[in-house]
Amino acid sequence: MHRSKMSPEERGDRSRLAQLVHVKSLLRGSLTYRRRGCGKKGCRCQNGKLHESLYLTIPRKGKTVQLYVPFAWEGTAQEWVGNYKLARKLLEKIAEVSSRRLKERKENS
Numbered sequence: 001m002h003r004s005k006m007s008p009e010e011r012g013d014r015s016r017l018a019q020l021v022h023v024k025s026l027l028r029g030s031l032t033y034r035r036r037g038c039g040k041k042g043c044r045c046q047n048g049k050l051h052e053s054l055y056l057t058i059p060r061k062g063k064t065v066q067l068y069v070p071f072a073w074e075g076t077a078q079e080w081v082g083n084y085k086l087a088r089k090l091l092e093k094i095a096e097v098s099s100r101r102l103k104e105r106k107e108n109s
Contacts, residue, residue, distance in 0.1 A: 027080035
């Protein structure tokens with residue numbers, strides 16, 4: 001379909017999606033924090049102050065893969081995960097508009 005026949009909202013969604021996909025980094029998964037002890041004698045974790053680590057959890061082929069994310073990358077990883085979620089949301093909106101168009105054509109035939 002030509003852009004001139006799309007609603008301004010749809011054109012905007014498509015433009016935002018294209019920009020995300022072509023310019024931004026995307027990361028599928030969820031960020032989770034884990035707390036655990038290291039087992040070293042005299043470490044602060046022995047007194048209840050557990051070490052905190054950030055992981056990206058990714059579902060793959062029915063299993064969950066965990067990838068350690070250094071704290072220096074925390075902001076970047078959050079941004080990339082957010083970009084992926086936004087791209088997916090925009091794609092769903094665009095697909096919904098296409099489904100409605102198909103349904104309307106079917107009813108008008």
